[in-house]
Amino acid sequence: MRSPAELDQVQWHDLTHAHGPAEDVPELIRALHGDDAEAVDEAIQELYGTIHHQGTVYPASAPAVPFLAHAVLHVPGRRDELLMLLAVLADHDPQDTGSPHWAGRPVAAICAELARLLPQLLPCLADPARAVRRAALRVVAAVADLLPAEVRAAAERRVDELYATDPVPAVRADALGVLARLGRETEALDSPLPEVRLAAALLAAERSGPPYEKRWVDVLAEDGAEPDPGDDGFPWAGVTSPEDRLTHLLTRDVDAGLTAAGRWIAAGDLGSRGSRLGRQIAETWRDREPEVLDLMLAALPHQRDARGRAECLTTIGHWIERLPEPGADLRDTLHRHARSDDESAAPALLALARSRDPRALELVLRTPRPDTLRAAASSCPGAADRLIPEIRRTLASGATGNEAVDLIGALTGFGAAARQAQPELLDCLRTRRAAVVAARQIGLNGVVTPEITALLHEATHSTDPSLRAAAALAHHRLTGEAAPALRVFEALLTARGPVHWHLSGLQPLGGAAEPLLPLIEPLLTARYEWTRMAAAEAHHTVTGSPERALPVLAGLIGPTPVGLSALKALAAIGRVPEELRPVLRSFAVSPLRLLPAMPFSDVHPDEELRTLARSLLASH
CATH class of the missing domain: 1.25.10 (Leucine-rich Repeat Variant)
Incomplete structure (x- = not known):
């Protein structure tokens, strides 16, 4: 460890962090030892924005580690926060350590420093504050795969003691996870502590991958319904919170996820855990909208405020158009909420309009809003006169x-x-x-x-x-x-900056845009993929010939926004290269959504991808 007196021995001006030269790091570390609580808060926040920034570390990060470790032991009121900073600095994928490039990465230097200093930090595992013990466990987990044998053995003894004797169940659960990272598997599904059972089931499911065994799912569904009552739960590597880790795990196995979400909702949907998991399942898996909407309908009575109800109703409105015939119970519930006088009324009315329920029109006209008018226009095209x-x-x-x-x-x-x-x-x-x-x-x-x-x-x-x-x-x-349009588009296509939006707009001109071909053809080989796609689409629009466009578009097909646009262009051409058929089949039959929702889009991009793939496979 190194004290603040040694800060000047480091050539900080030769090192960099997220915002350039690291000359401000010594001042931030000195501030940690001051008496001004506000200044300490600001210093910790600045360190999270400099030597660690949105998951990235820098050359100045490893030299700061010995000073931060010293501060852990000498700034007791901030011990948990500083331990967490050390842990997130050292976060890495254990698979990366086998890479030939590992040794040269800043995170490798951080891990080496932290592994060297860990014996001096292990006493924090016995700190009276549960938050410090949990953060110390997080530090051990961060470098568990890189510890020398002797240090690993000492760490395992300390962690095992916490697992066996700590009075706080959440600490024991964390200790179980750290033991697993140290290479020791412990069967704990029959523990009397729900937190420990939950951690054991989560670890077992993570190790095996989906589909998960029923006994694990039963534990996750039973013991995962209630959020950690403590306010010091710390995120583990790769997730933003313990709850996100559990949600991610359950989302990977859709049947397990639906089971757990249903049980959590039946238990009161505490912290909106069940409804949140349901929303994630709908965004991840295809054709599970009926089950998810049933979950949202079941969750509505458990919401404790209008905001919670609005979130459930918004989810219903997002997916209800995917139901061929929304059930009467669902539509009646939407109608009842749409007539309420709180913030849940707006999303309920929007969902009701999208459900094609005839009662929606009267409510829309009674309290018209642009989004509900648009939804009503889509579901009631015969009501133009009103x-x-x-x-x-x-x-x-x-x-x-x-x-x-x-x-x-x-x-x-x-x-x-x-x-x-x-x-x-x-x-x-x-x-x-x-x-x-x-x-x-x-x-x-x-x-x-x-x-x-x-x-x-x-x-x-x-x-x-x-x-x-x-x-x-x-x-x-x-x-x-055509002359005014040609003049405008010639200027747009020769201006600096992106041109793909303008290329995509040429379709209404058709062959009249032929004078623009000398500007379009060089863009078929542009570096930016959106430009190549739009140029290929425009070339076919103008010439009527697919020969130049086909190879460009075929090379862009994939489960990406630009790949979807290229697929739309291929569908307009009406020809699909034979080598693309396996790719199209994967788009058509995947049970997972291959594209996420896009804001302000009326149609889910993944639905477009699947529909286009099926159509092209059927017609060729």
């Missing part, structure tokens, strides 16, 4: 941002009836409120007047590139004139 006036009124009242986008999006499914809102759309374009989507809808409406074409022409000179493109395409749709 919805469009309300959409027009809300737009005319000055809706902006995402609210205006939702309102204009609601018009899309109404076809020619959307023309009724032309005055409001023109005002949005004129006042630059959601002007990009307003311009697109104006182009789709098919109404041509001198005022409309003049407004669109004026918008093609906007400082907003997206608006220039949307206005140019709408102008082309309405007038058939």
Whole structure:
């Protein structure tokens, strides 16, 4: 260990941390030993942002370890926080230590320092404060795989003593986990302590992987229902909290996860553990929406406040469209909550509208909001005569941002009836409120007047590139004139910065965009994959020939956002290279979601991926 008096012996100016030269590290370490509690708080926070930053460590991190270890023993009021800092600095994947590059990594130097100093830190395992004992266990776990035999044996004796005698069950449970990291497996499923049984089942399931044995699942479901009553639970490597570790484990085995979530909800959904696990399962596994929505329905009565109810109702609203026929119990519950006067009413009404329940329309019109109007427009396209006036009124009242986008999006499914809102759309374009989507809808409406074409022409000179493109395409749709659009897109495709958004917008021009081919063709080999994808799509749009586009798109296919876009482009071309069929089959049959949800997207990307894959496999 090294005291603050030795800080100047380190050439900190030659070392770096997250924000550059590490010259400020000595001052932060000295502050740990001061009497100003606020300054100590700030120093610890700064150390988490410099020598450790979002899971990354730096050349200055290892030299700080002996000073931090000294502070652990000499700043007793902050012992647990400093031990945790040492533990997270040393976090690593044990598999990495066999890599030929391990020795040169900053984390290897940190682990070497901490392993050397560990014998002096082991007495912290006997500290009177449970938080310190738990943090000390976390330090041992961080370097358990790298300890010399003698140090490992001493650490195991100390940890074993805690496991056998500590008066706090949570400490014993942590000790069981550390013993496992030290290489000793201990059967504890029959322990009288729920915390220890839970830790034992979790360790057994982690070692085996899914599917988990029923006896482990029974313990996880029974003893995992209640959060750790202590407020000093520490995250282990790779997770942000002990609860996240358990949720991650159960999410890997969907049947085990659904069983545990159901039991936790039946036990009162304490801390929203069951409903949270259900939400994670829906985001991870395909076709489990019916079970998850049943869980959310069961969890609703256990929520202790409107926020908890709103979270359950939001989950229902997110997935209810995946049910072919939402049950009457579910819809009645949504209807009841939609008529409440707290914050749960809004997500309940949105879910009710998405459930295609006819009662939703009256409630939407009684308390109209842009998102519920859009949901009602999608589920009740025959109600245009009632919805469009309300959409027009809300737009005319000055809706902006995402609210205006939702309102204009609601018009899309109404076809020619959307023309009724032309005055409001023109005002949005004129006042630059959601002007990009307003311009697109104006182009789709098919109404041509001198005022409309003049407004669109004026918008093609906007400082907003997206608006220039949307206005140019709408102008082309309405007038058939290609020259203004070609002028706009030539400028956009030669400007600095990303061009893939603009390439993707060329489809309405079709062959009229042929003069832009000299700008498009070089982008087929661009370094940025989104640019290559959009260039291939645009090349096929303009030429009608798939020969240049196919190899580019085929090389991008994968379970990624750009891979999904490439798959959409292949579907539009109507040809799929034979070598892609195994990949498409994996997209079609995977029980796991291959793509996560995207914000502000009406369709889950994974559903698009699966649907496209199935369609292409069936047609070729």
